[in-house]
Amino acid sequence: MTLSTKLYDEAVRLFPGGVNSPVRAWRNVEGTPLFLVRGRGASVTDADGKSYCDLVGSWGAAVAGHAHPRVVHAVQQAAAAGLGFGAPTAVEVELGRAIRDAMPAMERLRMVTSGTEAVMSAVRVARAFTQRPTILKFAGCYHGHSDGMLVRAGSGPMTFALPDSAGVPESVTMHTAVADYNDAEQVRAYVAAKGSELAAVIVEPVAANMGVVPPADGFLAALREATRACGALLIFDEVITGFRLGRGGAQKRFGIEPDLTCLGKIIGGGLPVGAFGGRADVMEQLAPVGPVYQAGTLAGNPVTMAAGRETLALLDDAAYAKLEALGARMAAGLETILARHQVAGCVQRVASMSTLFFGIERAATLTDVERLDRKRFRRFFFGMLERGFYLPPSPFEAMFLSLAHGEHDVDELLNAAEDVLRRDSDAGGA
Numbered sequence: 117m118t119l120s121t122k123l124y125d126e127a128v129r130l131f132p133g134g135v136n137s138p139v140r141a142w143r144n145v146e147g148t149p150l151f152l153v154r155g156r157g158a159s160v161t162d163a164d165g166k167s168y169c170d171l172v173g174s175w176g177a178a179v180a181g182h183a184h185p186r187v188v189h190a191v192q193q194a195a196a197a198g199l200g201f202g203a204p205t206a207v208e209v210e211l212g213r214a215i216r217d218a219m220p221a222m223e224r225l226r227m228v229t230s231g232t233e234a235v236m237s238a239v240r241v242a243r244a245f246t247q248r249p250t251i252l253k254f255a256g257c258y259h260g261h262s263d264g265m266l267v268r269a270g271s272g273p274m275t276f277a278l279p280d281s282a283g284v285p286e287s288v289t290m291h292t293a294v295a296d297y298n299d300a301e302q303v304r305a306y307v308a309a310k311g312s313e314l315a316a317v318i319v320e321p322v323a324a325n326m327g328v329v330p331p332a333d334g335f336l337a338a339l340r341e342a343t344r345a346c347g348a349l350l351i352f353d354e355v356i357t358g359f360r361l362g363r364g365g366a367q368k369r370f371g372i373e374p375d376l377t378c379l380g381k382i383i384g385g386g387l388p389v390g391a392f393g394g395r396a397d398v399m400e401q402l403a404p405v406g407p408v409y410q411a412g413t414l415a416g417n418p419v420t421m422a423a424g425r426e427t428l429a430l431l432d433d434a435a436y437a438k439l440e441a442l443g444a445r446m447a448a449g450l451e452t453i454l455a456r457h458q459v460a461g462c463v464q465r466v467a468s469m470s471t472l473f474f475g476i477e478r479a480a481t482l483t484d485v486e487r488l489d490r491k492r493f494r495r496f497f498f499g500m501l502e503r504g505f506y507l508p509p510s511p512f513e514a515m516f517l518s519l520a521h522g523e524h525d526v527d528e529l530l531n532a533a534e535d536v537l538r539r540d541s542d543a544g545g546a
């Protein structure tokens with residue numbers, strides 16, 4: 117019995133499913149999770165002392181690699197100065213400034229403690245500003261676990277969405293509509309019919325929570341146009357893409373300015389964080405200036421802010437060039453291997469995040485993604501694990517590279533993937 121298994125046995129008696137967030141339970145690969153004790157650079161070490169090259173990177177937050185000395189030093193200094201005061205601090209101003217310099221559309225922002233909270237609060241502000249009730253989201257985009265975002269499509273975007281979790285009443289989800297990702301026509305039709313009730317359209321500008329699904333040409337521009345036409349706001353949920361796709365996030369990369377932006381993950385340097393912001397006239401709806409209540413005892417925590425500030429300081433042009441090149445090398449290598457072994461699948465990538473979808477040629481919508489080959493992914497996942505690569509334990513997630521990864525790591529990963537897929541093909545893909 118491994119130490120991870122022992123810990124898991126106790127954990128299931130403490131936490132539902134043994135975890136504090138569902139995807140960590142490895143249900144999507146029908147396994148039991150490894151318990152990690154240490155991370156350094158591109159590698160993580162489990163409770164049994166085995167090390168892996170990590171492609172999860174704290175679900176994208178660890179863009180600088182684990183325990184980057186500069187980030188750790190900043191955290192130590194901040195901690196020694198006091199773990200938090202519930203009062204304004206200089207370091208929140210420093211991180212806020214760094215964010216706004218990178219994303220000028222965030223004229224005003226507010227720090228929170230998770231991406232969920234960022235979205236929940238952005239939605240509240242959007243509703244208050246427009247004095248309208250409805251939010252339009254896209255199937256397959258994840259915006260945290262607040263009630264109104266836990267929805268699945270009803271019989272089409274014109275009808276209201278259905279709860280996608282027990283415990284969420286229909287009286288909440290009736291104010292959310294769901295359209296297909298990459299389908300601008302549905303959005304135009306919705307706006308034409310019900311635009312006067314629409315507070316905001318919220319989107320992951322690159323979807324990364326159903327695996328990586330890039331926006332189709334013109335999709336984001338169509339959202340910008342449709343929202344402007346009916347007086348609704350456009351919210352970019354850049355919790356993953358912010359500071360991942362480049363300093364300016366997806367909004368800079370695709371040249372579309374949203375009214376509100378949600379951030380999380382990277383901006384906390386690995387500590388719990390979220391932020392939302394945007395147009396000053398919209399954000400000034402927030403208390404204590406305006407009528408929208410929103411607050412947080414631990415929001416803007418100085419230790420978190422220091423970790424975020426130091427992480428963003430590492431992310432210069434050279435850093436993004438490196439991440440882009442590594443991402444390209446990995447995706448091209450994986451595609452070559454799929455072709456060589458005649459494995460059906462595709463690799464979708466934007467910058468340093470990518471997903472290998474088995475069994476489908478392309479994924480533009482959640483419907484496409486749902487057709488992927490889960491069994492093949494499961495075999496691939498465990499084959500890679502055995503060879504020392506810790507991939508996301510679900511076929512519906514993105515692999516993230518960090519500044520600590522090098523060409524050598526990518527090449528080793530490709531060798532391992534080749535070996536796994538060759539043996540899998542030899543075994544008849546059974």
Ligand SMILES: *Cc1c(COP(=O)(O)O)cnc(C)c1O
Nearest residue numbers: 230231232258259260353355356
């Ligand atoms: C992770 C994520 C969230 C939720 O953030 P938490 O910090 O887990 O609450 C929201 N939106 C997107 C796009 C995310 O990837």
